[in-house]
Every structure is written in C-alpha cells, then in structure tokens.
Amino acid sequence: MNKVPNNKAWWLVLPVFILVAFSALIPLMTVVNYSVQDIFGPGQAYFVGTEWFEEVLGNERLQASLGRQFLFSAAVLFIQIPLGIGIALMMPTTGKRASLCLILLAIPLLIPWNVVGTIWQIFGRGDIGLFGWGLNQLGVDYNYTANTGDAWATVLLMDVWHWTPLVALLCYSGLRAIPEAFYQAAEIDRASRWAIFRYIQLPRLKSVLVIAVLLRFMDSFMIYTEPFVLTGGGPGSSTTFLSQTLTTMAIGQFDIGRAAAFSLIYFLIVLLVSWLFFTAITHLDKQK
Amino acid sequence: MNMNKRKGFGITAYIILLMLPIYWLLNMSFKTNQEILGQLTFFPQNFTLANYATIFTDPSWYSGYINSMIYVSINVVITLLVALPAAYAFSRYKFVGDKHLFFWLLSNRMAPPAVFLLPFFQLYSSIGLFDTHIAVALAHCLFNVPLAVWILEGFISGVPKEYDEMAYIDGYSFPKFFVKIFIPMIRSGIGVAAFFAFMFSWVELLLARTLTSVDAQPIGAIMTRTMGASGIDWGVLAAAGVLTILPGLLVVWFVRNHIATGFALGRV
C-alpha cells in the first residue's frame, strides 16, 4: 500500500509512545543505572563501571543457567514446530468438527501459567496424578521431584502440551490461506503427498512459521511461572532457568547491581537471537 | 478415503491427550481430599461440590478472580484505545522515525518480564500505584500494546485506502469517519486483538503478583495459599484451577469463528 508522508501521524501514535515509554523506557533506564552502581542503601551508591557485567559473565551459576536455558529453548523448538505443523495438517478443514478442534486446541493457551504448572504438578505425581501413577503402574521408575531426567522430561512435556497448540493454530491459519486452486493444480500435476507438502504448503507457511519460531523462542527463553510451580527449579538447580535465577537474585537476595547487569545481558541475548532467527529465515527466502 | 481416516484418527488421539490433564483436574475438583489421597479413581466416588463452595463463600478466594478480571478488562480497554489510532497511523502514513518506532515497540515483546520486576515495583511504588489494578493493567500494556498495534496494522492494511478517501469526499471529519465507518470495518481485527490482549493478561502471573499484595491480588497468587500447615488442599486447588479455565473458554467460544483468521494475525 502506498503510504502518504505525514508527520502529523505522530499525534496518532503519541499515546502508544507515551504508554510504552512509561512502562519500558523508565524501568530500562533504572536497570541501566543500577547495573553500573553498587548500592548499599538509600543515598549510598558508588559507581562501579562494568564490574557487575564482568562478574555476571564470569559467574558459573549463571553460565549453567544460561546453558540449561538454551538447551530447553532448542528442545522446545525442535519438538513443537514439527509437531505443530503435523497437527495443523491433520486438522479438519470445514464444518463443526473444525470449530470444535480449534476451541479445544486453544484451551491450554488460555490457562493461567501458574495453573498450567499446578495441573502438571498434580498430573505427574505418582500417588494422585494419572500420568505419574500410570507410568509407575507400567513399571517405569518415574518421579519428577527426585530425578533430574524425569524433571526435565516433565517440564518439556508440559511446555509441549501448553504451547504446541499455538504453533498448530498459526500453521492452521496459514494453511487455510492457500487457495484451493493450488491443491487442484498439484493433483493434476500428479504430485505426491510429500511433494504437495514440500513445494506448496511449506513455502506458503513460511511467514507464519517465522512468527511461530520467534514467539516460541522468546517465550520459552523467558519461561518462569510454569517450571517454578512444577519443580521449583529442582531437583537441585536442574530445571532452574534464567528468569528464575534472575528473580531470585533481584527479589530474593536483593542483589540489585548484579541483577541489573544480568537483566541487560538477558534482554540483549533475546534480542540478538530473535534477530538472528529473523534474518536467517528471511535471508533463506531471498537466495535462490 | 484412507488418508482422511488416518488424519481423523491422529487428530482425535492428539486432542484426547491434550484434554487428559484437564480432565484429571476437573475430576479431582469434585473429590474430597480423602478420596484424592486415598485411592486413584477415574471418576469421583463421593461427588462433592464442597471445593467450589469453599471458593465461592470465602471472599479472600473469590476476590482473586474479581481482581484478575478487573485488571484484565482495564488492560484490554487501554490496549485497544491506544493501539487503534497508532495502528492506523502505521498502516496509512509515512512519518519521521516510523520504522524505528515500530521495531522498538515490537522489541518490548522480547523483554523478559523478570527484567522489569524490580524497576516496576519501584516505579509503581513511588507513584503510589502499588497494589492497584491499574498498575497491573499498565504493566501488561508493555507486551500487549505492541502486539495489538502489530495485529491491527495487519488488518487495517487489508482495508483499501479508497474507503478513507471516499469518506473524506463525503464530508466526514476524521474522528467521525474513524468511529462510524472504519472501526466497524475492522471489527474482526479488533476482536482478535482483544482476544490476544485478554489471553496474555489473563495468563501472566509474575508481574501481577509482584505489583500487588492484598487489594489487587490476582487469583494465581491466592492459589499458592492452599499450601497450609496441614499440607496442600488438593481439592480446592483443583477447583480453583478449573475456575481459571472457564473465562478463557468463554472468550474462545465468542471468537470461535475468527480463530482461523485471528491466528493469521491479519497477514499471511
């Protein structure tokens, strides 16, 4: 669409600008301010330069947390994106069954995150949860509060349960936007099921997949509430991810300088990785 | 049609698995704690509504739901009010710094809420908004407004500019045109934006819990109370959980016919 140059349009975006500036810029400035000072109490602060940053970057506990975080986000993407595409392909396209499918699929997305944690906390328990009980009945020695592997599996399974529907719904909308004529032409061209997917559906899903990958990366990278309720970060610190480490540091230990430096690095990592994903995927398109 | 049968089977199996944890929560919410802890049963043997009664009779329980509803509603209203004109501007006009502004807005969606915990707490405390509904609503605007601007921009770009010009020729003033003609035209877009705003505000807990203590405490924070001295009150916890699912179900029922277009976010 041809846009008209008009600087008066600023008046229309001003409310948004003020609102977001108020809730983003001021806090962010505060964080930057804290990150370069050592604060002992009101009025007692000393400029320390990049000391906090150096410390945070060298902190082994944080490095371990960062490592876990990347592993978790990678696992989330590897499982949820293909699974979500698969589910979208299986969904009925018309009629009452389609609406029912959509509603049921959307339910996990609308459950408060702490309740998602609670649901799986209950569901996975060996004594009162169907899932944990069922596994134990099958002879699997499963206990997510004691066993690191089980805890990881449960957190992952919970996230897959919680968020795969988002990927599926995004892909489903993408698939609905493909005109029927493409499928007809492909059928006439004797394309196999795989060729239809590879050459017709997948290329047209690209824009929604960009959104899906970005959303899933960002949200899994910032995950806090669900694992906090489910495992509390344990056993040990095996399921403690970045947000929880940061929250403990900032609110629990009131270690403000270090937490602020950590916050900025955290934010930058999300921005950087999101940008990398975005450019990588859009670049893929321009080549060839 | 063998293929379709296989698909139907696959999707049915997936949906059953998806519903299983929710079924279990529902099942548990109708049981007594004795039954829950006694023996695993697939249906409540002694069906009881006592857990729900506890929640509906105790103000410290049900006020949590009311608080959550209030700040979610405020958030949805604020989000739509500011996002609509901005989305229109981004869609129709070129202005100084428009692209940077747009990306800056979106980048806020990438900010981990944990990063803003402390500064938010201090900011809202210092201006006397701590423990108010408006504080939570404003905090949630941080990620809902950028998203709403983005979604609405997509929908508005789908409306040909000729409509705007026609309205000017017909002598409409801008505000009148916007309210009388334009808003009805992007109804479904507004519905979708409201849906997403509701969704993210309703499910968020970290900020909501940090910015409140008593008066505006969300249901999510109250649920942690079930861990009392005598252990966890599983039945009430399950019932509280079920009750948090219902508003979402209601909202999704209203937008059920727009979900497919909604998740395309106005583009694709």
Place this chain on the structure above:
Amino acid sequence: MAEIQLKSLAHSYSKNPSGPEDYAIRQMSHVWHNGGAYALLGPSGCGKSTMLNIISGLLQPSEGEVLFDNVKVNELSPKDRNIAQVFQFPVVYDSMTVFDNLAFPLRNAGMPKARINAKVEEIAAILELDNVLHNKAKNLTADEKQKVSMGRGLVRDDVSAILFDEPLTVIDPQLKWRLRRKLKQIHEQFNITMVYVTHDQLEASTFADKIAVMYDGQIVQFGTPRELFENPNHTFVGYFIGSPGMNLIPVQRTETGVEFDNIPLIIHPDLLRHIDASTSSNIKIGIRPEFVYLSNTPSDDTYECQVNYIEDLGTYQIVALELGSRSLLARIDEDQMIEGDTVYIGFPRQWLKLYIDEFLVEGVAE
C-alpha cells in the same frame, strides 16, 4: 490419449437436490473423440468448469459415468487418469523457478533427468519462456505466469487429454492470438485430445474443430462452427453464436401459417405439421441478421418495416428495424444503401428456423 465418454452424467453441488434447478450439470451424454480439438462454449455459470473438473477427476459426479477408452474412471484420481488441466487464473508454484515449475509434473512421474530437460526446453521455447527459465516464478508477469501454467500441462505428451479452463482470460489480446495459434500448433504436432472452455465464440471457433455449446447445465449443440452458425439447434445457440445473435420472435399458429402482432408469416408446410403435433404454445421463429433480406422496394413476400437506426461497423452495417412491436436486427454489406425510414424485409425460407420449446424442428413430422 483417450476417447472420453460421459454417460448420463449429472452433477449437483447440493447433497439432496430437490429439482433440476439444483443441478450444475443436468443429465447428459457426450463423447469427446480421441485426438480432437474441442471447445466447450457457454456463458459463465452454465456448468462448463464443473464439467471440466468432472472429466479431470477433481470432482466426483453425483450421477452417471465417465469413461476413458470405455473404462470407467469415476473413482480414479486425476493422477491415475493421467490428465492435464490448465486453470483460468494462473497457478504457479512460487517458491520454484520457471524450469522447476515446468519440470514438476515430469519429476512427479519419475521421468529420467535428461528427458525432463529436453522436454522442458522444448516447451519453454514454444511458449517463449526460455529467457526467464531460471527466474523465480514469483516475480513473473501475469501472462508469463499463465504461460507457465499452460506449460505444465503441455510438457506431458503422454496424457489422455489436456483440458483448458478459459486459459487466456488474463492475457492481453495480442498475445492471446499468438498463444491460441501455439496451442493449435501443439495440437497438430502431438495430436492430443484437447478440450478448451471459453465464453468467447471467436476463441472457440479459431481453436476448435468442433464446438460444444453449453447452456443451463446441458450441451445443447455439438458441431462445427459453421453448423452452429447456419443451423442452431437451440434458441440459445442462435442467440449466443454470431454477432449480433439470431432474431427470435414468439409466434402463434393461424389457419395458414403463423403470425405475430397480426403480421402473417408463410412457413414450410412440414414445419406447420410439427406445430400441430406439439401441444406447446412456446413457438418461436428465428433468423440470423445476416440472412434477413433487405430492399428499398416492396415485393410479394416482403414486409414494410421501420428503420430505427443504422450502425456502421466498417466492413458491415447493422440495421435496427421495427416490425409490428418487435425489434429486429439485420446485417448488411457496407455498400448497400438504405434510403429513408422505411424498408422492405424478407425472410428467405431456407434460413427461417422454427423452434418449439426452444429446440429446433426440421424436416417432416410423423
């Protein structure tokens, strides 16, 4: 290559059709012979595309049979029918290059690489796509895209038939003519059965040896362009073919012949017997504007007639006339002069057609 036979075919898009108006195709039978170049001509909404989709297998007919070389193919998918179809609006796989687009149907059939290359280059040359062969299909112009769409059908020389669904709608006139010639050329070269759907009679008659005219879900006439012009089987064919279409006038039976607005017409006694044998009151006479006899002087079998206006179209003139309360058109040579407001017209007997219930009656009735 195959002979395509449609046996008592009917199709309705509704599950429980309640009457003939629910049918997109009303019960009909038809044969497309092997190797012919056919056109399926009709106005939009007459069921042309439906029929094409039934032949190709994209649509399952609700009644009747589709036979390829006397083998019933109703249950077969387009893939197994081995049929090519080109759609009205270009469908290109936009993530692929033009080459890959053209090679796609061949690769799907597992053709060896060398043959694919040769075949694609051959078709690309015919369609003048060679200079964009390695571009992404996404960035092509609308008519290049349509050429690619057509190319995907044409690369397959082993197909039972190629079906074209108004393939030139989006193409500009200059190129339209060239592409039609190319299709004709390809038809002559490979001798594949081709069915070409269009609503443009000129397009139909330049492409096809035989034209099927479709109206209201039925093929009302199947013949050469000349047959359609000289002997329209149905009032619709008369009206739809020719420019302008046939003059059609409702008439009543009288003692000696037929009349309208108290103007008596003398028609062949054999035709009168048809009218007497029929109980219908829906009787029309039809005559093509080209065959209306026009003179400045009266004679025995002419009628005095008022001239409303004359339209000069260069190589010919259209004369709008009024006879009784009826408007008639006549088409005359550019050099024939009309003087004054009154002319005398006649209806040569061999060109005056009689239609009962919209269908032509000819010869002697039993």
